[in-house]
Amino acid sequence: MKQINKLLEHFGSAVILCLRSFAYLPSLPLQWRRLIEQCYLIGYTTFPIVAILSFFIGSVLALQAGYSLAPVAAQDFIGSLVGLSLARELAPVMTAILVAGRVGSAIAAELATMKVYQEVDALVTMNIPPERILVMPRLVAILIMMPVLTVVANLIGWIGGAIVAQNVDFIQLDTRIYFQGIQNFVKFRDILDGLIKAEIFGFVTILVACNVGLRTTGGPREIGGSVTRAVVISLILILVLDYFVTSALMNI
Amino acid sequence: MPPETKEPKRTSIGLKIENFTKSYDSVEVLRNVSLDVQPGEIFVIMGPSGSGKSVLLKHVAGLEIPTNGRIMIDGKDIAHPKTRSQLHMALVFQAGALFNSMSVFDNLALFPREHRLYDKKVLNEKVMTALQTLSLEDAAGKFPSQLSGGMRKRVAIARALVMEPEWILYDEPTSELDPTMGATITEIIADLREEFGVTSLVVSHDRDLALTIADRVAILMHGDLLELDTPENIKKSENPKVKDFLNPVIDIKNPRFKRKD
Ligand SMILES: Nc1ncnc2c1ncn2[C@@H]1O[C@H](COP(=O)(O)OP(=O)(O)O)[C@@H](O)[C@H]1O
Ligand SMILES: [Mg+2]
Numbered sequence: 001m002k003q004i005n006k007l008l009e010h011f012g013s014a015v016i017l018c019l020r021s022f023a024y025l026p027s028l029p030l031q032w033r034r035l036i037e038q039c040y041l042i043g044y045t046t047f048p049i050v051a052i053l054s055f056f057i058g059s060v061l062a063l064q065a066g067y068s069l070a071p072v073a074a075q076d077f078i079g080s081l082v083g084l085s086l087a088r089e090l091a092p093v094m095t096a097i098l099v100a101g102r103v104g105s106a107i108a109a110e111l112a113t114m115k116v117y118q119e120v121d122a123l124v125t126m127n128i129p130p131e132r133i134l135v136m137p138r139l140v141a142i143l144i145m146m147p148v149l150t151v152v153a154n155l156i157g158w159i160g161g162a163i164v165a166q167n168v169d170f171i172q173l174d175t176r177i178y179f180q181g182i183q184n185f186v187k188f189r190d191i192l193d194g195l196i197k198a199e200i201f202g203f204v205t206i207l208v209a210c211n212v213g214l215r216t217t218g219g220p221r222e223i224g225g226s227v228t229r230a231v232v233i234s235l236i237l238i239l240v241l242d243y244f245v246t247s248a249l250m251n252i
Numbered sequence: 253m254p255p256e257t258k259e260p261k262r263t264s265i266g267l268k269i270e271n272f273t274k275s276y277d278s279v280e281v282l283r284n285v286s287l288d289v290q291p292g293e294i295f296v297i298m299g300p301s302g303s304g305k306s307v308l309l310k311h312v313a314g315l316e317i318p319t320n321g322r323i324m325i326d327g328k329d330i331a332h333p334k335t336r337s338q339l340h341m342a343l344v345f346q347a348g349a350l351f352n353s354m355s356v357f358d359n360l361a362l363f364p365r366e367h368r369l370y371d372k373k374v375l376n377e378k379v380m381t382a383l384q385t386l387s388l389e390d391a392a393g394k395f396p397s398q399l400s401g402g403m404r405k406r407v408a409i410a411r412a413l414v415m416e417p418e419w420i421l422y423d424e425p426t427s428e429l430d431p432t433m434g435a436t437i438t439e440i441i442a443d444l445r446e447e448f449g450v451t452s453l454v455v456s457h458d459r460d461l462a463l464t465i466a467d468r469v470a471i472l473m474h475g476d477l478l479e480l481d482t483p484e485n486i487k488k489s490e491n492p493k494v495k496d497f498l499n500p501v502i503d504i505k506n507p508r509f510k511r512k513d
Contacts, residue, residue: 030368110353118349125313125343126415127336128366 010233014211017131021139021210024132031137038141043148045102050095050153057090058082058157062164066171075165075173079181082161087190091153093242095146096201100234104209107138108230111213112223120214135210139203146202147195154191158182193249200245205234265327266290267312267419267453272321274307281307282475284321294445294452296462299472300497305455306346308472309421312453313343325419339419342412346423346455348404350396356383356407357392360414382410385440387433401428409437413444420444422454426461434458438465459498463487471497 028035065081111134114120120130158179165173212230216222267289274282282304289295297305310316311323314330328335351359360379364370370378383389386406396404405428412420422441426434438461444450456462462469463483471479471486471494479486479494489495 113352117352118345118347119351121310121315122343122345122349122351124315125336125341126363126366128362133366 010211013215014207017135017211017214018139018207020129021131021135024129024136025140027132028136028140031133034133034137035141035144038138039145041106042099042103042141042145045106046095046098046149047152049098049102050149051156053094053098054086054091054153054157055160057094058086058160058162059164061085061090061157062161062171063168066165066168066173070170075171076177076181078161078165078171078173079178080185081181082165082178083158083182083186084190086154086157086161087186087194089194089242089246091150091157092194092198092201093238095149095153095198096205096238097235099142099146099149099202100205100209100231100238103142104205104234105227105231107206107209108213108227109223111210112216112226113220115214115216116218116220116223130214134214138206138210142202142206143199146198150195150198151191154194193246196249197242197245200241201238204237204241208234208237266293266325266451268322268324269308269312270322270324272308272311272323273319274304274311274316275319280475282472285472285475285477286321287470287477287480289451289453290467291451292445292449293467294441294454294465295468295470296454296456296466297470297472298456298462298497300474301457302474303472304475305472306423309343309423309453309455313341313421315343340415340417341419341421342415342417343421344405344408344412344423344425346427348396348408350404350407350411352396354395355392356388356394356396356399359396359407360411363411363415378414382413385413386410386436402430402433405429406433406437409440413440416448417450418448419451419453422452422456424455424457426456426458434461437461441465473497 061082062078065078066075069075069077069081111120114134120134123130123133162175162178165171165178166175209230212226212233216226269285269287272282272285273280285308287295297308299305307316311318312325312330314323314336317331323330325335325339325341328338330336330339350356351362354362357379360382361375364375364378369375380389380392383392386409388403388406388410391399391403391407396407399407405425409422409425420441425437425441429437438458441452441454441461442465445452454461454466463486466483468481469479469483469486470477471489471491473493479489479491481489486494487498489498
């Protein structure tokens with residue numbers, strides 16, 4: 001019962017934080033510097049790992065697809081398999097997980113520190129709502145950066161798959177046929193669905209990080225706890241939401 | 253403070269704390285505190301550490317909600333979310349609460365920038381004037397982590413000055429400062445009242461500050477308001493706890509530690 005109460009309280013506070021933050025959306029043009037700074041931070045910290053991981057995920061997908069399809073001489077479908085898996089599922093989920101680990105944790109730590117050392121209180125006494133300068137720019141930044149990162153993950157993953165498909169002995173699929181497969185089977189709608197999922201996961205991750213960070217109470221010892229909590233909660237939410245969002249998108 | 257600041261338009265009735273009680277997890281930290289601060293007054297709260305002074309200031313600044321009782325400023329309940337945005341009030345936090353990711357200059361400039369008060373040139377002047385007032389002009393480009401405790405405190409005070417508030421709440425403004433700087437801060441508090449009619453609520457252990465510039469002094473001990481009077485009368489107080497607090501006797505004749513041979 002207590003757990004359920006706490007859960008509802010967390011959820012409620014996140015919704016309120018979200019609404020309050022977006023109430024300050026009109027101040028965005030005045031805060032463009034902060035927005036760019038946040039976009040840069042998100043991109044700068046996650047781009048390299050997104051690139052490396054999506055390359056290898058594309059590669060292993062091609063390898064596994066080749067392993068099942070080569071014996072029946074159906075290599076031609078490797079491209080479509082890799083392309084669809086990445087676009088619809090793996091690129092958005094993996095990007096979101098990396099964002100939770102790199103960006104969500106950093107935001108939770110930063111805001112928790114500001115809360116514990118009364119910087120947030122100082123903002124409040126200055127009549128500068130923390131939602132306005134700390135939360136809103138970050139939420140907008142993630143909405144801008146998630147699609148960029150996901151598209152990059154798709155492209156690099158496809159390339160990784162192509163290299164493996166061409167060079168592994170038991171597959172040896174011509175790159176042109178591989179990309180032909182992607183072109184024929186991966187529809188714009190598949191990529192769009194992936195981007196919608198990425199937006200939702202990224203947004204939820206950052207909202208959770210901000211909420212957990214700002215709700216930190218007590219001393220410096222609590223900062224670490226908040227970081228862990230933010231990452232764990234957002235990972236769970238990403239994977240749970242993944243099912244529901246995917247199924248909802250299939251019904252639209 | 254820059255000369256062109258306008259005299260605040262005081263329609264005000266000051267600060268009124270009525271039967272204020274605060275508990276954290278059923279531990280009473282402050283009990284039934286009632287006091288009022290007149291507009292333009294310098295009101296000093298003294299008391300041993302842990303007596304609830306910082307908690308009281310946080311409530312006056314509207315950062316927390318009283319468990320019981322009310323805090324009214326200019327006739328409005330500070331617990332109401334709208335009230336604070338109508339007040340020009342600055343709080344100098346005990347530990348400074350500087351924005352660690354910003355330079356000293358940006359710490360001071362944040363308030364006027366966010367509220368779009370001045371153009372760049374005026375803002376620059378105002379920030380530099382505040383820094384000069386506290387002999388911090390060389391620290392403008394530094395970050396809080398590069399400052400000593402006393403410098404952080406001065407930056408916190410400078411940051412409050414830039415806000416040009418009608419009310420300033422100081423939480424131990426002269427602790428961590430050398431006596432000269434302590435005297436400067438004391439003078440600043442008095443000057444702000446003379447020049448701009450700023451009302452100050454000061455939490456301090458600094459007897460010089462309390463007994464020279466205060467209009468009235470309150471003594472807070474373990475959550476109770478023991479005494480509230482003019483500095484002259486407080487000095488003459490017959491309450492043994494107050495006497496002992498204001499004039500502690502250092503007894504070195506009876507050592508606390510004895511070596512066992
Ligand atoms: N957020 C809090 N939660 C629980 N107890 C608190 C909290 N803030 C302050 N206290 C307690 O209230 C008492 C008064 O603290 P404080 O106002 O900081 O003392 P001081 O007079 O030295 O400023 C202390 O016993 C402290 O432990
Ligand atoms: Mg204190």
